[in-house]
Amino acid sequence: MSKGKSDGAEALAYLIGAVVAIAIYITIIIFVSAVAIYVLFPIGCVAFIGAVLFNYVKVLYEELVVGKGWADSPAGPEPAFKQYFFRKARYDYWEVVKKSALRNWAVLVWLKDWFFKLFQWNYILAFTFPLALGYIAVVAAGTTAGALAYLVFGLLHMAIVATCAGAAIAAAYTLRGVERLQMFIRHRSLKCPYRECHEKIALPYYMCPNPACGERHNKLLPGDYGVVKRQCKCGAWLPTLFLFGRNQLVSYCPSCDRQLNSSMGVSRNVHIPIIAGRSAGKSHYLAAAMMEIHRRADDGGLSVAFPEKQYEADYVQWKRYFESGNTVRPTQLKSPDAFLVNLNSGGEDCLLYVYDPAGELLQQTDTMRSQEFFYYADGIVFLIDPFSIPQVQGRLQKELNAAKLQIGPSEMAPQDAYANLLQTLQQQKVGRRSTKRLAVVLTKTDAINISNEIQQIAARQPPDKGGAQAAESSAVRAWLEKNGEGNLLRGIEGDFKSVSYFYCSPLGRVPDSGATPFVPAGVLKPFGWLLRSIVDFETGTPKPIAQTKTLAAPAYPLIQTPPGETVYGKIIAAMWALSVVSLVGGSLLFALWANTAGSDYAYASDYTTASSNSSGAYDSPRNPLSSSNSNNNAAPYNSNSAAFRSDTSVRNGAAALKKADNTVIYLAADTPLKVIEIRMPWYWVQTRDGAVGWIHGNDIYPLR
Numbered sequence: 001m002s003k004g005k006s007d008g009a010e011a012l013a014y015l016i017g018a019v020v021a022i023a024i025y026i027t028i029i030i031f032v033s034a035v036a037i038y039v040l041f042p043i044g045c046v047a048f049i050g051a052v053l054f055n056y057v058k059v060l061y062e063e064l065v066v067g068k069g070w071a072d073s074p075a076g077p078e079p080a081f082k083q084y085f086f087r088k089a090r091y092d093y094w095e096v097v098k099k100s101a102l103r104n105w106a107v108l109v110w111l112k113d114w115f116f117k118l119f120q121w122n123y124i125l126a127f128t129f130p131l132a133l134g135y136i137a138v139v140a141a142g143t144t145a146g147a148l149a150y151l152v153f154g155l156l157h158m159a160i161v162a163t164c165a166g167a168a169i170a171a172a173y174t175l176r177g178v179e180r181l182q183m184f185i186r187h188r189s190l191k192c193p194y195r196e197c198h199e200k201i202a203l204p205y206y207m208c209p210n211p212a213c214g215e216r217h218n219k220l221l222p223g224d225y226g227v228v229k230r231q232c233k234c235g236a237w238l239p240t241l242f243l244f245g246r247n248q249l250v251s252y253c254p255s256c257d258r259q260l261n262s263s264m265g266v267s268r269n270v271h272i273p274i275i276a277g278r279s280a281g282k283s284h285y286l287a288a289a290m291m292e293i294h295r296r297a298d299d300g301g302l303s304v305a306f307p308e309k310q311y312e313a314d315y316v317q318w319k320r321y322f323e324s325g326n327t328v329r330p331t332q333l334k335s336p337d338a339f340l341v342n343l344n345s346g347g348e349d350c351l352l353y354v355y356d357p358a359g360e361l362l363q364q365t366d367t368m369r370s371q372e373f374f375y376y377a378d379g380i381v382f383l384i385d386p387f388s389i390p391q392v393q394g395r396l397q398k399e400l401n402a403a404k405l406q407i408g409p410s411e412m413a414p415q416d417a418y419a420n421l422l423q424t425l426q427q428q429k430v431g432r433r434s435t436k437r438l439a440v441v442l443t444k445t446d447a448i449n450i451s452n453e454i455q456q457i458a459a460r461q462p463p464d465k466g467g468a469q470a471a472e473s474s475a476v477r478a479w480l481e482k483n484g485e486g487n488l489l490r491g492i493e494g495d496f497k498s499v500s501y502f503y504c505s506p507l508g509r510v511p512d513s514g515a516t517p518f519v520p521a522g523v524l525k526p527f528g529w530l531l532r533s534i535v536d537f538e539t540g541t542p543k544p545i546a547q548t549k550t551l552a553a554p555a556y557p558l559i560q561t562p563p564g565e566t567v568y569g570k571i572i573a574a575m576w577a578l579s580v581v582s583l584v585g586g587s588l589l590f591a592l593w594a595n596t597a598g599s600d601y602a603y604a605s606d607y608t609t610a611s612s613n614s615s616g617a618y619d620s621p622r623n624p625l626s627s628s629n630s631n632n633n634a635a636p637y638n639s640n641s642a643a644f645r646s647d648t649s650v651r652n653g654a655a656a657l658k659k660a661d662n663t664v665i666y667l668a669a670d671t672p673l674k675v676i677e678i679r680m681p682w683y684w685v686q687t688r689d690g691a692v693g694w695i696h697g698n699d700i701y702p703l704r
């Protein structure tokens, strides 16, 4: 019995204990939940966001500010590093995003480990499980907030990289377009000056300025390797635009792999071939023209530079021959197919290509056709050896036989030479009437008084209104006509739109055993006419040839930095930091502002309540200071209306509101209001647009 009694007491004690324990559990659960919701959740979220921010900043700093980020390497067809935003930027971005994610993951793992350390699967858990649940809830909320923050940081970073990349790509392709356009407009299409090649060069290839490297850059243009400069795999920097000195790099023809001169592509290029049959005097004419050009330069009327040593060497040799009165024998004239000289008479630099093809070529029109320079010739010097004209040969047979060795007359009649020239031009589809300028030049006029004959014709002519050149042109034309070349003249003038006639003597005298120097006469005039508006041989005030670099001139300066390293990572990091700071600062300011505004302005609905009026309608506006409200229920002054009026004479609302001219409008529930004074149940409020009145129910009742 006693056992049963004590059993019962014990059971009761256990029951009470159990009830107390359950009560404690429930209290703890409620307490922890409350704390979790109002204290731990916000703290947890802020802590997690802070941790994510810390991780992002730390990785950004380690990777992009002090570190070098993703290890770049030369990529693509060129021996160079891609421009940062064309390659490395996105790897750098992934590196930061990935590494900061790993760090965030590590934090979660650390929290998980702590969880299992704190809450083990044993009887204690029976007491601590509310804490465990709280822990899980806070971590879950924090993880959500942290993930959101990570997303925002990552997207912000991506937006910055994408924007910069877009700008870089746009800049690169704009500059490329500008460069192409400029080449097109300024007539700078390049042609290989070498005899066997003469290919049109879209873009030469350039050598790395680092002599230890010697890599070749095939497409040195603004683009994915760099906007204004690019980095060679050796670390040296190369400019991508001629504007920035690309022409100072050593460049080669992509067709024949021979070195090009540096000023090609910078100066205005003018191509002029000298056309005549064999032994008509082309080479002497070219040599004499160079003598004359240098005489002009010595007089201070012209700037001259040879873009390559090779041409200078030729010139020096010719000069020696001319000064000693020796003719330049064809064998000793290793005539480059194009002779290049850079000229300036005050305007822009002119790179003149003069072609002196061997006379034999004209005999074989199929070979001539392959001479591509006809395509891009700007003008042609058509040389006529007077002693190749059949009528002259007949007329001056005696004198000619005596001086045959000195004059070396061409065996090809001008008509035949011209026919072959025309055939070549037509085969190249130059058009019905060529727009190229044609200078018809009578040469060797020192011999057997030819120049005297022309001067006599000129003297008999009426003065020409077109000036000295027009007078000379018509005199030479008349002389040719007189000597049986009328057909040739008519042919020429039908085929070319722009023709002028000249006479000259490259040697100035008949070459004989005498050692007096040759003094050329009249050789520059045809060039002056062909180059008019570009080079002025008569009255120029020259500027130095800025762009010309002979081989002896300093090459592009070698600027070398560690390969593949850029400052862009640091810039991106700084931009990211700046945007995060402004994002956080901005939202804080906004919250502050919204909060301040909130304390000032509330919504109309916050102060309006359904009326207790038994009819269900709202109380009409009335004067709250009046004790009697019953006399103003007439429409429209009732039911959810707000009366706004401007009649300042009415101070006592109740009476005034009955006036027919009162405007009554609804006051929307979301109209912002500022409470100025409260006399329950009335509020003296002001709307944002400045209307002031009493409000009760849905009504605003303006008193002024």
Ligand SMILES: Nc1nc2c(ncn2[C@@H]2O[C@H](COP(=O)(O)OP(=O)(O)OP(=O)(O)O)[C@@H](O)[C@H]2O)c(=O)[nH]1
Residues within 6 Å of the ligand: 276, 277, 278, 279, 280, 281, 282, 283, 284, 285, 327, 328, 329, 330, 357, 358, 359, 360, 405, 406, 407, 408, 409, 443, 444, 445, 446, 447, 504, 505, 506, 507, 508, 509, 510, 511
């Ligand atoms: N009198 C005189 N003779 C000249 C003059 N210019 C050239 N000659 C003569 O003409 C010959 C041929 O001259 P080149 O200049 O070699 O002729 P080319 O047209 O270059 O000949 P190829 O190269 O064979 O096609 C020379 O040997 C000179 O004797 C000149 O101004 N006066």
Ligand SMILES: [Mg+2]
Residues within 6 Å of the ligand: 282, 283, 284, 330, 333, 335, 356, 357, 358, 359
């Ligand atoms: Mg020759």
Ligand SMILES: [Zn+2]
Residues within 6 Å of the ligand: 208, 209, 210, 213, 214, 215, 232, 233, 234, 235, 236
């Ligand atoms: Zn290099």
Ligand SMILES: [Zn+2]
Residues within 6 Å of the ligand: 192, 193, 194, 197, 198, 199, 253, 254, 255, 256, 257, 258
């Ligand atoms: Zn070439």
